[in-house]
Amino acid sequence: MSEVLVEVTRGDLVECCHRGYVAVVNSQGELVYSVGDPYHISYWRSSAKPIQAIPVVESGAMERYGITLKELALFCASHSGEDFHVEGVLGVLKKIDIAPEELRCGSHMPYNKKAEAKLLEKGLAPSNLHCNCSGKHSGMLVVCQQKNYPLDDYTLLEHPLQQELLDLVGEFCNYPKEKIIIGIDGCGVPVYGLPIYNWALAYAYLADPTALEEKRRKTIEIITNAMTDFPEMVGGTDRLCTDLMKVGKGNLIAKAGAEGVYCVGIKDQKLGIAVKMEDGSPRGRAPVVIEVLKQLGALNEEELAQLKNYHYPENRNHRRDLCGMVTPKFTLKKVLA
Amino acid sequence: MSEVLVEVTRGDLVECCHRGYVAVVNSQGELVYSVGDPYHISYWRSSAKPIQAIPVVESGAMERYGITLKELALFCASHSGEDFHVEGVLGVLKKIDIAPEELRCGSHMPYNKKAEAKLLEKGLAPSNLHCNCSGKHSGMLVVCQQKNYPLDDYTLLEHPLQQELLDLVGEFCNYPKEKIIIGIDGCGVPVYGLPIYNWALAYAYLADPTALEEKRRKTIEIITNAMTDFPEMVGGTDRLCTDLMKVGKGNLIAKAGAEGVYCVGIKDQKLGIAVKMEDGSPRGRAPVVIEVLKQLGALNEEELAQLKNYHYPENRNHRRDLCGMVTPKFTLKKVLA
Numbered sequence: 001m002s003e004v005l006v007e008v009t010r011g012d013l014v015e016c017c018h019r020g021y022v023a024v025v026n027s028q029g030e031l032v033y034s035v036g037d038p039y040h041i042s043y044w045r046s047s048a049k050p051i052q053a054i055p056v057v058e059s060g061a062m063e064r065y066g067i068t069l070k071e072l073a074l075f076c077a078s079h080s081g082e083d084f085h086v087e088g089v090l091g092v093l094k095k096i097d098i099a100p101e102e103l104r105c106g107s108h109m110p111y112n113k114k115a116e117a118k119l120l121e122k123g124l125a126p127s128n129l130h131c132n133c134s135g136k137h138s139g140m141l142v143v144c145q146q147k148n149y150p151l152d153d154y155t156l157l158e159h160p161l162q163q164e165l166l167d168l169v170g171e172f173c174n175y176p177k178e179k180i181i182i183g184i185d186g187c188g189v190p191v192y193g194l195p196i197y198n199w200a201l202a203y204a205y206l207a208d209p210t211a212l213e214e215k216r217r218k219t220i221e222i223i224t225n226a227m228t229d230f231p232e233m234v235g236g237t238d239r240l241c242t243d244l245m246k247v248g249k250g251n252l253i254a255k256a257g258a259e260g261v262y263c264v265g266i267k268d269q270k271l272g273i274a275v276k277m278e279d280g281s282p283r284g285r286a287p288v289v290i291e292v293l294k295q296l297g298a299l300n301e302e303e304l305a306q307l308k309n310y311h312y313p314e315n316r317n318h319r320r321d322l323c324g325m326v327t328p329k330f331t332l333k334k335v336l337a
Numbered sequence: 338m339s340e341v342l343v344e345v346t347r348g349d350l351v352e353c354c355h356r357g358y359v360a361v362v363n364s365q366g367e368l369v370y371s372v373g374d375p376y377h378i379s380y381w382r383s384s385a386k387p388i389q390a391i392p393v394v395e396s397g398a399m400e401r402y403g404i405t406l407k408e409l410a411l412f413c414a415s416h417s418g419e420d421f422h423v424e425g426v427l428g429v430l431k432k433i434d435i436a437p438e439e440l441r442c443g444s445h446m447p448y449n450k451k452a453e454a455k456l457l458e459k460g461l462a463p464s465n466l467h468c469n470c471s472g473k474h475s476g477m478l479v480v481c482q483q484k485n486y487p488l489d490d491y492t493l494l495e496h497p498l499q500q501e502l503l504d505l506v507g508e509f510c511n512y513p514k515e516k517i518i519i520g521i522d523g524c525g526v527p528v529y530g531l532p533i534y535n536w537a538l539a540y541a542y543l544a545d546p547t548a549l550e551e552k553r554r555k556t557i558e559i560i561t562n563a564m565t566d567f568p569e570m571v572g573g574t575d576r577l578c579t580d581l582m583k584v585g586k587g588n589l590i591a592k593a594g595a596e597g598v599y600c601v602g603i604k605d606q607k608l609g610i611a612v613k614m615e616d617g618s619p620r621g622r623a624p625v626v627i628e629v630l631k632q633l634g635a636l637n638e639e640e641l642a643q644l645k646n647y648h649y650p651e652n653r654n655h656r657r658d659l660c661g662m663v664t665p666k667f668t669l670k671k672v673l674a
Contacts, residue, residue, distance in 0.1 A: 008596075008617065011520030013530045015380055016596055016617035019356070043352055106655030120457035131655055183348030183661070186654040193350045259345075259353055279616035280345065280353035317523040318443030318468055324520070 003036040003330060005277070006284035010315060010324035017329075018284030020260065020277040022292055024332065025200035027208035027270045029174065033296075033332035039195040042276050043183055044169075045257030047199060048192055049076045049136055050206060050223050051172050052165050056139050057219045061146035065095045072223065073230035075139030078256060080236025081110025081130035088233060089129050092138040096145045103128040104155045105137040105187035112236055133187035135233070140189070155188045162190055172205060173198035186258055196274040199263055203272030206253050207265030224253045224265070240286050240310055247303045252293075262289050266298045283326060286310040291328035340373040340667060342614070343621035347652060347661035354666075355621030357597065357614040359629055361669065362537035364545035364607045366511065370633075370669035376532040379613050380520055381506075382594030384536060385529055386413045386473055387543060387560050388509050389502050393476050394556045398483035402432045409560065410567035412476030415593060417573025418447025418467035425570060426466050429475040433482045440465040441492045442474040442524035449573055470524035472570070477526070492525045499527055509542060510535035523595055533611040536600055540609030543590050544602030561590045561602070577623050577647055584640045589630075599626050603635045620663060623647040628665035 002019035009015060023038035025031055031038055053075040056062060062072065071092050079085040093100055107126045109116045119126060128134055143161055144154050154161050169192050170177030181193030205212060209220035227234050231245035234255065244254045244264070253265040260277025262285055273292055277285050290311040293299045304311060315324035339356035346352060360375035362368055368375055390412040393399060399409065408429050416422040430437055444463045446453045456463060465471055480498055481491050491498055506529050507514030518530030542549060546557035564571050568582035571592065581591045581601070590602040597614025599622055610629055614622050627648040630636045641648060652661035 010380060010528070011518065011530070013378065013380065013518050013520060015520070016615060018616055041350065043347060043350065104656070106657070108655045117457050120454050121460060123458060133655075181348065181350050183350060183352075184654065184658050186660075188654060188656045188658055191347070193348070278353060279355055279618055280620075281616055281618050283617075317521065317525060318445045318470075319441070319525045320443070321521050321525055323523075 001037060002040070002278040005035065005288045005328060005330045006326060007329045008283070008315060008324065008326050015324065018277055018279055018281060020275060020284065020288065021196055022288065022330075022332065023196045023200040023274045024292070024296065025197060025204050025272050025274075027204040027211050027272075029201055031197055031335045032271065034335055035330050035332060038197045040276060041181070041193055041195050042261070043191040043193045043257075043259070044199050045185065045191055045259060045261045046078045046133070047255045047257040047261050047263040047274075048169060049078070049255060050227065050253070051168055051202060052136060053139055053223050054168055054219055055143045055161070055164055057222050058215070059143055059146045061142045064146060065142060067092065067095065067142060069222070069226040070230045070233055072139075072226040073233035074135035076223065076227050076255065077135040077234045078132040078241075078258075079135055079233065080112035080239060081115050081126070081132065082112045082236050083115070085135065085233065085236065086129045089134045089138045092142065096142055098141050098145065098151070100127065100129055102141060102151055103131070103134055103137045105131040105133045107131050111239075131187060133185075137187065157182055157190045166190065166192070172202040174201055196276050200272040200274035203253065203263045203265040203274065204270060205272070207267045207272060208270035225250075227253055227255075240289065243307065243310070244289070247299070247306050252298065254289075256285070260285050264289065264293065266293075266296065269296065269298060271296065283313075287313065287326055287328040288330075291330070292332065295332045338374060339377070339615040342372065342625045342665060342667045343663060344666045345620070345652060345661065345663050352661065355614055355616060355618060357612060357621065357625065358533055359625065359667075359669065360533045360537040360611045361629070361633065362534060362541050362609050362611075364541040364548050364609075366538055366541075368534055368672045369608065371672055372667050372669060375534045377613060378518070378530055378532050379598070380528040380530050380594075380596070381536050382522065382528055382596060382598045383415045383470070383473075384592045384594040384598050384600040385506060386415070386592060387564065387590070388505050388539060389473060390476055390560050391505055391556055392480045392498070392501055394559050395552070396480055396483045398479045401483060402479060404429065404432065404479060406559070406563040407567045407570055409476075409563040410570035411472035413560065413564050413592065414472040414571045415469040415578075416472055416570065417449035417576060418452050418463070418469065419449045419573050420452070422472065422570065422573065423466045426471045426475045429479065433479055435478050435482065435488070437464065437466055439478060439488055440468070440471055440474045442468040442470045444468050448576075468524060470522075474524065494519055494527045503527065503529070509539040511538055533613050537609040537611035540590065540600045540602040540611065541607060542609070544604045544609060545607035562587075564590055564592075577626065580644065580647070581626070584636070584643050589635065591626075593622075597622050601626065601630065603630075603633065606633065606635060608633065620650075624650065624663055624665040625667075628667070629669065632669045
């Protein structure tokens with residue numbers, strides 16, 4: 001059962017609330033805290049992207065094509081479609097000699113409002129490159145090029161790349177891959193349905209890869225360092241993932257997913273956090289994520305102050321009157337060993 | 338307690354759900370059906386607009402200023418900011434000799450995507466006129482002009498117009514006005530916090546005004562006929578209120594409110610419906626509204642087919658792949674007398 005995680009007030013009344021689930025797991029696989037059912041099954045969505053980037057590193061493609069850490073961060077992104085994201089993806093495609101049309105992610109207006117306005121001012125439609133998943137797809141094409149996989153059906157579950165990724169997700173989440181429920185993601189590739197406990201476990205491994213075999217440990221350090229060194233590539237301007245990793249100064253690995261999904265790894269606590277909002281709305285998600293980190297002691301007062309607009313968003317109207325607040329309303333429950 | 342009203346699937350998994358409350362009340366004031374707590378208190382938001390339009394009619398302002406029924410429909414609108422809405426509001430303001438700057442509703446990009454793109458293509462910011470509430474505000478200014486009320490503070494609860502409106506809401510909802518919880522609406526005017534049973538009762542009176550005194554009955558017929566005769570003014574292109582009233586052919590009076598609010602009056606059944614989505618998201622709302630009407634027998638098979646995209650929205654991704662469905666999942670509970 002889900003629990004109320006966030007209340008949205010207007011004046012003296014709670015006008016709406018957002019329910020969901022939280023699991024906090026350490027790199028020993030122990031469930032440490034939870035709110036609601038920590039074994040609630042949902043799709044991991046884009047929070048799986050750091051795992052999906054593993055073959056880029058382990059295939060040797062980075063060396064062969066001269067892929068940079070900044071570009072690797074873009075493979076883990078749900079980016080805002082700003083110029084530097086679009087140019088980043090274009091740069092990757094040039095390196096592997098593949099045309100942008102080969103990206104099978106579909107297109108949508110950039111998340112970034114200024115980038116959207118720029119396109120509209122020029123009377124332009126968004127391209128595949130503006131899709132928030134174009135970085136991930138360019139990374140998938142890098143692996144296909146490196147491993148000589150077919151390029152035209154790389155989004156299908158049967159494709160060898162997607163089979164590799166499914167194996168990796170099962171392994172990282174310590175969950176039988178045949179039990180993973182497969183759906184279609186916003187960008188057309190398979191998404192992985194499994195308990196949020198297992199998402200949190202994967203992020204605990206991202207935070208503390210010492211539990212993993214040597215080669216994998218190094219891969220994970222490369223990927224998570226790329227994300228925390230180039231957080232603007234993982235999200236964009238005024239995006240939670242970017243701002244949280246900036247404030248976290250290398251200690252926090254954060255990645256959102258669609259439909260109210262969020263995961264964070266806390267390096268110095270060797271913890272992974274999974275959040276799933278029941279209604280899929282983004283409004284409640286940021287307050288929940290920051291509140292979990294606060295309750296875990298992973299953000300100090302100064303850091304919390306920098307993230308205040310994510311933690312306690314103001315409910316302002318078209319006139320900018322302050323009408324109410326969005327406020328987290330839960331306490332992490334300690335799970336007894 | 339709220340109940341699950343809608344499930345959002347992706348592949349074989351329910352990825353999200355939307356909870357809420359439904360109340361169905363007849364014009365005798367009897368609660369006939371409900372889902373969740375029918376006395377849940379929330380803000381009535383823009384579903385109160387038909388009531389807020391009453392003083393325009395009863396003050397004699399329509400005759401004095403030559404206000405048309407089409408313009409009256411706009412006073413009840415949360416419009417999409419399309420050209421015909423903006424021109425409609427401008428026309429009203431001209432008739433009462435008030436400048437658009439006097440509208441205190443604030444501004445936001447038009448709900449209509451094409452109207453937004455048009456503004457952006459020209460490098461223009463949205464004006465007060467594009468605000469979805471500009472029609473209501475122009476109607477408020479009509480009354481102020483007619484009654485010689487001050488124009489500069491008409492949004493404040495203390496203003497005589499807002500006091501009149503509060504009286505009307507209390508009367509129509511049969512709820513003590515001193516118990517109504519007041520918040521600030523998206524456009525700066527007071528919003529009314531009261532049980533959804535009472536919202537539904539007001540819509541039962543809109544559907545069947547015979548219970549009201551003669552003068553009020555006529556007023557209500559003028560307002561609801563304006564809404565059903567000019568449904569494109571109440572919402573806009575591809576908006577539920579507009580399309581539902583078109584399909585309803587005069588039998589249904591429908592008006593959305595922000596944060597997952599919706600009300601419908603069914604004339605031939607003398608019923609009022611109130612819907613409140615707990616999370617405030619619009620995604621679940623249309624399926625709930627159509628499903629309630631279906632279960633009440635207020636829409637036949639042909640009408641339901643015309644509203645299919647509202648009833649069972651497809652969950653499609655950036656590539657237009659069909660990933661899942663949004664499906665209503667509740668049964669109205671008959672309330673025994």
